[in-house]
Amino acid sequence: MTDAVIRVVGLGKSYETAAGLFPALKGVDLAIQPGEYLAIMGPSGSGKSTFMNLLGCLDTPTVGDYFLAGENVAHMDKDALAILRNRTLGFVFQGFNLLPRMSLQDNVALPLVYAGFDKETRRAKARELLGKVGLSQYADSLPNRISGGQQQRVAIARALVNEPRLILADEPTGNLDSHTSEEIMKLFDELNREGITIVLVTHEQDIAEHAKRQVKFLDGQVVSDHLTERQGLPC
Amino acid sequence: MLKAMLGEAWLAMGANRLRTALTMLGMVIGVGAVVIMMAIGQGAQYAVQQTISTMGSNLYIVLSGSFTTSGVRSGSAGGPTLNVADADAISELDGVTNVAPTHQGTRQLVYGSQNWSSTVVGTTPSYLEARAWSIVNGAGFGDSDVRSSTRVAIIGKTVAENLFGADDPVGKTMRIQQNPFIVIGVLGSKGQNLDGRDQDDTVIIPLTTAQRKVFGTPFLGSVRMIMVQAESADAMAKVESGMTALLRQRHRLREGMPDDFFMRNLSAAAESEAATTRTMSILLGAIASISLLVGGIGIMNIMLVSVTERTREIGIRMAIGARQKDILSQFLLEAVMISFAGCLLGLVLGLGIALGINAFTGMVIVISGSAALVAFAVAATVGIFFGWYPARKAARLDPIEALRYQ
Numbered sequence: 001m002t003d004a005v006i007r008v009v010g011l012g013k014s015y016e017t018a019a020g021l022f023p024a025l026k027g028v029d030l031a032i033q034p035g036e037y038l039a040i041m042g043p044s045g046s047g048k049s050t051f052m053n054l055l056g057c058l059d060t061p062t063v064g065d066y067f068l069a070g071e072n073v074a075h076m077d078k079d080a081l082a083i084l085r086n087r088t089l090g091f092v093f094q095g096f097n098l099l100p101r102m103s104l105q106d107n108v109a110l111p112l113v114y115a116g117f118d119k120e121t122r123r124a125k126a127r128e129l130l131g132k133v134g135l136s137q138y139a140d141s142l143p144n145r146i147s148g149g150q151q152q153r154v155a156i157a158r159a160l161v162n163e164p165r166l167i168l169a170d171e172p173t174g175n176l177d178s179h180t181s182e183e184i185m186k187l188f189d190e191l192n193r194e195g196i197t198i199v200l201v202t203h204e205q206d207i208a209e210h211a212k213r214q215v216k217f218l219d220g221q222v223v224s225d226h227l228t229e230r231q232g233l234p235c
Numbered sequence: 236m237l238k239a240m241l242g243e244a245w246l247a248m249g250a251n252r253l254r255t256a257l258t259m260l261g262m263v264i265g266v267g268a269v270v271i272m273m274a275i276g277q278g279a280q281y282a283v284q285q286t287i288s289t290m291g292s293n294l295y296i297v298l299s300g301s302f303t304t305s306g307v308r309s310g311s312a313g314g315p316t317l318n319v320a321d322a323d324a325i326s327e328l329d330g331v332t333n334v335a336p337t338h339q340g341t342r343q344l345v346y347g348s349q350n351w352s353s354t355v356v357g358t359t360p361s362y363l364e365a366r367a368w369s370i371v372n373g374a375g376f377g378d379s380d381v382r383s384s385t386r387v388a389i390i391g392k393t394v395a396e397n398l399f400g401a402d403d404p405v406g407k408t409m410r411i412q413q414n415p416f417i418v419i420g421v422l423g424s425k426g427q428n429l430d431g432r433d434q435d436d437t438v439i440i441p442l443t444t445a446q447r448k449v450f451g452t453p454f455l456g457s458v459r460m461i462m463v464q465a466e467s468a469d470a471m472a473k474v475e476s477g478m479t480a481l482l483r484q485r486h487r488l489r490e491g492m493p494d495d496f497f498m499r500n501l502s503a504a505a506e507s508e509a510a511t512t513r514t515m516s517i518l519l520g521a522i523a524s525i526s527l528l529v530g531g532i533g534i535m536n537i538m539l540v541s542v543t544e545r546t547r548e549i550g551i552r553m554a555i556g557a558r559q560k561d562i563l564s565q566f567l568l569e570a571v572m573i574s575f576a577g578c579l580l581g582l583v584l585g586l587g588i589a590l591g592i593n594a595f596t597g598m599v600i601v602i603s604g605s606a607a608l609v610a611f612a613v614a615a616t617v618g619i620f621f622g623w624y625p626a627r628k629a630a631r632l633d634p635i636e637a638l639r640y641q
């Protein structure tokens with residue numbers, strides 16, 4: 001069990017609203033092993049994003065424990081969480097979230113700035129990752145010069161630049177057409193083949209089919225957790 | 236890391252050039268105003284100090300006069316109430332170093348075809364000593380000249396220039412009221428006095444000669460004014476009371492009768508003038524600092540707007556690993572950069588204007604390195620002080636909230 005990349009125990013999150021405390025997540029238990037490829041599904045408002053934000057160390061739980069790579073991060077301070085976000089995991093958003101005024105290369109290199117790498121290393125790493133997602137030729141372009149699918153590739157390159165072993169993606173294909181979505185998913189497939197653990201949220205069954213394990217949320221709770229056919233497929 | 240941050244701050248500043256420029260303008264004007272005001276204020280102080288140092292130290296002027304209900308007025312009606320014997324008596328007083336009975340007025344000077352109107356001062360050799368006035372060319376006159384009423388004159392630089400031009404005045408004969416005077420010396424330059432009058436526009440002749448030939452006083456031996464120098468600043472009070480008692484006794488003024496003379500402490504007047512310029516200089520600086528403050532508030536305002544506008548950017552940065560101090564220093568750096576750039580421009584602008592004022596009005600300005608240093612320190616402080624709150628606000632944002640911000 002201690003080998004799990006992610007292990008959550010009784011994880012709960014309540015939001016303060018005008019109408020009082022609203023429990024968006026109600027005691028979730030889940031363990032994710034290294035190299036897993038997991039899709040989280042569920043209806044709108046079922047707490048998927050709430051859960052992902054907790055996994056991504058962007059938010060802290062109201063109750064429960066979260067062990068990331070064996071370490072309980074549920075009660076860590078903001079700066080410690082920032083360091084985890086920077087080094088231990090990569091987060092991919094539905095809306096890409098690239099910085100609009102920066103070149104793609106600088107966008108990809110930004111996590112390295114906060115990790116304290118020198119300029120040469122940052123440049124080389126960013127180039128390498130842009131190459132990996134097939135966008136070397138746009139290194140010096142601004143994000144608004146490229147398509148949504150390409151922007152999402154850049155965002156994935158950015159998530160990978162500090163070489164995390166875990167990628168979290170909240171509806172990464174939510175803003176993309178089905179063809180482009182398919183390409184993004186192929187990229188995730190490839191990353192998973194390289195041994196990177198992937199957790200993604202999606203509404204679409206065919207996207208979820210790429211994963212090896214599907215977890216369904218409903219009203220802030222896990223209602224099903226099963227392996228897909230892909231599990232058996234050779235890597 | 237710092238280099239990357241500087242680059243980013245530069246980028247952010249460039250993203251909204253007009254706004255950055257306008258924010259900077261606040262600092263430019265603030266620092267410019269401080270530099271100009273300090274240059275003018277210090278210049279004024281310098282000028283006053285300079286003037287005071289040329290005046291001579293620990294000086295009193297005793298003026299002849301009689302009292303009316305409206306106060307002191309020149310006793311011309313009944314003739315001057317002071318006389319040379321009074322001056323001699325004062326010189327015997329404890330703590331007095333120099334006494335110079337003086338009679339002065341404006342007269343026309345003639346040399347060849349040149350005319351020049353100047354202040355003619357009839358006095359004794361002590362006058363130059365009291366005022367610490369040196370002769371740069373030729374020589375002065377002695378007590379014997381005063382006793383025998385010789386027609387010799389010592390002239391100031393302005394008179395030398397206007398009356399004699401390129402000629403060496405020493406040994407030449409000029410006329411005052413038709414009377415020929417031999418110029419025996421030229422005084423060193425003293426510049427303007429506290430009232431702004433040119434002290435070098437003067438002719439000094441023996442007192443007796445002045446009384447007989449130039450002013451034609453009907454009461455021989457009486458003088459309008461006696462200049463008295465005390466040996467030290469501490470001795471001044473003692474000298475003042477001593478002189479008052481002495482003169483009242485000599486003039487046979489009974490208890491209750493008003494003084495028939497008037498005493499003026501020149502050094503105290505100069506000191507108060509110096510204090511006035513000091514106060515003015517501080518006031519100017521303070522007023523200018525207010526514009527610096529306004530400039531600082533401008534920076535704070537823009538930084539707050541900027542933080543709000545860039546909430547999403549902050550969220551993204553936090554999501555990929557920026558710590559609070561990273562965000563804090565990013566915004567602080569931006570504020571300081573704007574402040575610094577504004578300061579630099581303001582410094583250049585202020586110096587330019589101060590030099591311009593000097594060139595066009597001749598007003599004395601003093602530009603000190605310390606003023607520039609102070610301006611820079613202030614700019615950095617203003618940047619950090621007014622940048623701190625917005626930067627902290629940015630750093631304390633919640634990543635999720637910030638990311639949700641549209």
Ligand SMILES: Nc1ncnc2c1ncn2[C@@H]1O[C@H](COP(=O)(O)OP(=O)(O)OP(=O)(O)O)[C@@H](O)[C@H]1O
Pocket residue numbers: 015016017022024042043044045046047048049050051
């Ligand atoms: N900051 C918040 N304050 C109050 N309530 C919130 C907040 N964030 C989420 N919620 C509520 O918590 C519940 C779960 O939200 P969450 O965003 O996790 O759902 P989701 O499964 O991601 O939905 P979707 O598929 O639409 O993205 C919703 O009912 C939502 O309204």
Ligand SMILES: [Mg+2]
Pocket residue numbers: 048049050170
């Ligand atoms: Mg969601």
